[in-house]
């Protein structure tokens with residue numbers, strides 16, 4: 001008897017589930033429209049920067065490298081100091097991530113480039129476009145060592161025709177011609193490190209790094225109200241970075257795990273792709289390994305190490321220990337493997353550190 005009743009209940013339950021599934025597909029169009037409308041209302045115009053406390057904030061808008069990675073955009077970092085917003089390197093997908101993180105590209109005061117490898121600049125086009133169409137009335141300032149002028153001249157030339165289309169379509173009031181494109185702000189490195197910008201309590205210092213044969217190549221240090229963030233750019237283990245990063249709250253360091261890259265080189269060779277194998281072998285000498293980044297973090301006495309510009313692409317978190325190798329043996333503080341959308345908050349004049357996700 002009990003068996004019969006429970007069989008009846010489970011049959012009824014099954015029928016109800018099937019009816020719900022049928023409704024879900026029969027009304028797929030109208031359900032889709034209504035869910036979409038709600039999501040758009042929730043997400044459009046979101047400004048995640050406005051609610052941040054006074055302090056220094058680091059966002060990761062791209063933790064990947066030139067190698068294809070579905071979960072990571074090309075190199076891109078965002079540093080917010082009070083109300084000032086800077087993007088450091090703008091790899092492919094970086095500007096798209098800023099939007100997904102609820103950070104309007106139009107609020108960005110300037111982009112800073114560490115060097116001109118294509119993976120650090122190939123998101124510049126969308127960055128300039130979103131900056132302009134988001135309401136900017138003057139071009140996006142782009143700071144960089146000598147050479148940045150020709151990079152920006154090139155991007156402006158490439159986007160000139162598109163700019164004309166946008167103005168013709170939306171009108172000068174919506175997209176004022178004065179706000180299109182970018183403007184280069186070159187600086188020359190005359191010493192190992194030098195201050196390139198000082199404004200409203202923020203000091204930005206550029207320092208040389210070792211990315212031979214790529215020259216110039218720099219990293220940046222941000223100091224604001226007793227807090228500090230250092231972005232390495234691309235470098236092998238570099239004494240000048242260790243000097244510039246002294247006592248910083250956060251060091252973001254590029255990292256390449258040779259044990260994993262060597263497996264790629266072997267697989268490429270085994271498949272007769274010797275030229276590509278040569279490239280994966282060559283890149284070993286101008287990026288730090290996670291172990292070397294950890295050693296630099298320890299020497300500099302930083303409080304937290306964030307690994308970014310990850311080579312090779314890591315398919316999931318399961319592979320993080322294989323990527324880290326022995327890094328944790330060399331650094332006393334926490335090591336975080338960077339993921340797109342992470343946000344680190346350093347409130348002004350404190351020792352506090354908060355870790356959040358914006359996507």
Ligand SMILES: [Zn+2]
Nearest residue numbers: 115117211234
């Ligand atoms: Zn590079």
Ligand SMILES: [Zn+2]
Nearest residue numbers: 117119120234
């Ligand atoms: Zn790179």
